[in-house]
Amino acid sequence: MRRGIAATALVASLALAATACGGSDSGDEAGGPVTITWWDTSNATNEAPTYQALVKEFEAANKDIKVDYVNVPFDQAQNKFDTAAGSKGAPDVLRSEVGWTPAFAKKGFFAPLDGTEALAEQDKFQPSLIEQAKYEGKTYGVPFTTDTLALVYNKALFKKAGVEAPKTWDDLKKAAATIKDKTGVDGYWGSTQAYYAQSFLYGEGTDTVDADAKKITVSSPEAKKAYGTWQGLFKGKGLHKADTTADAYAHIQEAFVSGKVASIVQGPWEITNFYKGSAFKDKNNLGIATVPAGSTGKTGAPTGGHNLSVYAGSDKAHQEASLQFVKFMTSAKAQETIALKNSTLPTREDAYTAKVKADPGIAGYQGVLSAAQPRPALPEYSSLWGPLDDELIKIAGGKESLDKGLGNAETAIAKLVPDFSK
Numbered sequence: 001m002r003r004g005i006a007a008t009a010l011v012a013s014l015a016l017a018a019t020a021c022g023g024s025d026s027g028d029e030a031g032g033p034v035t036i037t038w039w040d041t042s043n044a045t046n047e048a049p050t051y052q053a054l055v056k057e058f059e060a061a062n063k064d065i066k067v068d069y070v071n072v073p074f075d076q077a078q079n080k081f082d083t084a085a086g087s088k089g090a091p092d093v094l095r096s097e098v099g100w101t102p103a104f105a106k107k108g109f110f111a112p113l114d115g116t117e118a119l120a121e122q123d124k125f126q127p128s129l130i131e132q133a134k135y136e137g138k139t140y141g142v143p144f145t146t147d148t149l150a151l152v153y154n155k156a157l158f159k160k161a162g163v164e165a166p167k168t169w170d171d172l173k174k175a176a177a178t179i180k181d182k183t184g185v186d187g188y189w190g191s192t193q194a195y196y197a198q199s200f201l202y203g204e205g206t207d208t209v210d211a212d213a214k215k216i217t218v219s220s221p222e223a224k225k226a227y228g229t230w231q232g233l234f235k236g237k238g239l240h241k242a243d244t245t246a247d248a249y250a251h252i253q254e255a256f257v258s259g260k261v262a263s264i265v266q267g268p269w270e271i272t273n274f275y276k277g278s279a280f281k282d283k284n285n286l287g288i289a290t291v292p293a294g295s296t297g298k299t300g301a302p303t304g305g306h307n308l309s310v311y312a313g314s315d316k317a318h319q320e321a322s323l324q325f326v327k328f329m330t331s332a333k334a335q336e337t338i339a340l341k342n343s344t345l346p347t348r349e350d351a352y353t354a355k356v357k358a359d360p361g362i363a364g365y366q367g368v369l370s371a372a373q374p375r376p377a378l379p380e381y382s383s384l385w386g387p388l389d390d391e392l393i394k395i396a397g398g399k400e401s402l403d404k405g406l407g408n409a410e411t412a413i414a415k416l417v418p419d420f421s422k
Contacts, residue, residue, distance in 0.1 A: 034321045035066040036314075037091040041077040041306070042342075046272060050341040051329075058328045065321045085109040088313050092322045096141055096309045098132050099375060099382025104309070105135035106379045111312040111319060112138040118310070118326040124348040132374040133307045141307025142330045143347035145338070148372035149199060149301035150365060152256070153263035153287040154279055157183050161262075165289035169203070169229050172263075172292050176238030179262045189240035189252050189261045190233045192396040194388035196265055198302045200226040202373055203294020208384045208413065211376035214420045216413055218388070219406040226294060227395070227402055234396055242396035265291060267304065271343040271361035288364030290371045303372040305347070345369070380416050387412035 040051050048071050055067045070091065072080060078100055084090040085104070096104065104110050113119050119142060122130060129143035151172075153165060158175075161182035166172040176187025190196070201207050206222035209215065217223055234242040240261060243251050253270065255261040257277020274280045293299035308326045310319055328334060335351035338344055345365055346352055357363045375381050387409045394400035400408075410422060 033064045033066045034317050035068055036093060036318050036321045036325060037068040037070060038093040038325070039070050039072045039077060039081065039091040039095065041072055041074045041095045041097070044071045044073075047342045047344070050338055054329060054334055054337065058325060061328075062324060065324065067325060081109075082107075085311065085313065090311045090313060092311050092314045092318050093325060094309050094311065095144060096307050097382070098141075098303065098305050098307060101133055101141045101307050101309060102135040102377045103379040103382070105138070105140040109312055110140040111310045111314075112140060113142060113310065113323075113326075114139050116323050118142050118308075118323045118330070120327065121331075121348075124332065124350055126347060126349070126369070128303065128372070128374045129305070129347050132303060132377075135377050135379070141309040142326050144306045144308045144330055145344045146303065146305035146347045146369070146372075147267045147269060147345055148303055148365070148369055149196065149265050149267050149291055150368045151263055151289045151291050152266050152274070153289065154256070154259060155285050155287045156279075157185065157259065157262040158287065161187075165287060166292050169200075169233065169292045169294065173233070173236060173239070176262075177236065178238070180238030183262070185259070186240045186255075186261045187238035188233065188263050189255060190230065190242070191252060191265065192242055192244060192248065192393045194385040194392055195302060197227065197230050197388070197392060198385075199265070199291040199300060200230040200294060202300035203229070203292070203296065203298055205294075205296045205298055207376075208388070209376075209378070209381075209417065209420060211378045211381070214417075216410055216417070216420050216422050218384075218413060219403075219410045219422075224402065224406060227392075227406065229294060230392075231395060231402060242393075244393050244397040265301075268343070268345050268361065268365040271359070271365075274361065283360050286361055286364065288361070288368065290368045300371050300373040301368070303374050305345075378417075383416055384413050387416075 042048050052069055055069050059066060081090055081094055125143050129146055133139050133141040133143060161179040163175040163178050166175050172188055179187035201223060204222040204226040206217055206220060208218045210217050233239055252264055256264045257274055257279055259279035274286055275283055280286050290299050291301045308329060310322045332348060332350045335346040335348060336353050336356055339346050339356045339362060343361055352366060391405035391409045395402055395405040
């Protein structure tokens with residue numbers, strides 16, 4: 001916080017000041033380096049050390065800037081930043097999940113980056129990722145890491161069964177049955193989470209909402225067909241039944257990496273964990289294919305990832321330092337380092353160097369990125385999966401009909417986007 005602040009105000013803000021002092025000159029000595037605060041929301045064990053090393057590299061090259069690195073748990077960061085920004089005490093830079101970017105931009109918490117040095121190399125980034133960082137025509141984040149979903153499969157099991165990576169969900173059903181017959185293990189295990197079910201909507205040419213038309217489409221005929229296909233993949237030969245427990249994610253992941261199920265839908269954030277499993281000691285056994293298509297022949301998966309965004313409440317000196325930091329962290333060199341250390345996907349093509357693509361996981365996911373669907377610039381979009389998470393687990397567990405569950409989701413979503421029609 002700024003020097004000279006009243007003691008009473010200081011006491012009231014102690015909890016906040018312990019983790020964030022965005023835009024302040026706390027610790028900035030006259031004529032000394034500017035200290036900016038960065039909230040990193042990455043995994044503290046697997047990813048954060050790489051970012052901390054890059055921070056030191058940045059400081060060594062920029063003696064006039066110091067970075068106060070703070071790792072904030074991802075599941076707490078959105079609410080923490082919302083509270084901090086509303087109190088003018090947010091960090092200068094935030095590793096913002098792509099879904100948060102338009103929401104915080106709408107509130108005026110992020111500074112537009114168009115024309116700044118942070119976006120000086122904008123043409124190097126994948127255009128769809130730049131679009132996803134925009135809100136009402138302005139860019140509020142620089143793409144930092146990206147991800148999407150893919151059908152990941154055990155090549156050895158597929159080869160033993162004599163099947164190839166399926167192109168459609170119907171093909172997957174047939175392949176799963178064959179894999180069960182030939183190998184004794186299930187061919188596919190699906191998730192009940194709404195994010196993982198999103199690809200089924202894309203396969204029928206629809207989405208949870210039509211943002212342009214301002215219409216809720218979660219219970220449209222196309223959506224019902226999509227979720228019907230999703231529901232049908234929990235029952236049948238070689239298809240694992242739905243796991244409705246709180247630990248479902250871990251159960252599915254463990255079964256796949258230990259060779260107890262031949263394929264799942266998963267994102268690149270699990271690449272390093274794939275390799276730790278007994279089934280993938282040989283990294284080249286990991287198969288990665290585009291998520292199967294729906295009845296329309298369309299395929300696709302949601303685009304995820306993170307942007308680096310700058311707090312609009314920081315003063316000029318801190319914003320300028322933050323822009324330098326963002327430019328460094330999103331440079332081709334930094335992204336190559338991050339990819340090599342963390343097995344995450346770069347957001348710019350020139351970071352996919354020969355060394356990076358030598359990792360079969362990264363190379364495989366790069367190949368499916370073209371089928372990824374950017375999220376609409378709707379601030380509420382990410383929150384729409386919440387009601388679906390509540391309903392899909394009931395549908396998958398047989399506790400609720402598909403029509404009733406989607407109807408309930410539609411009602412809940414209508415409260416999140418009250419200006420949308422049904």
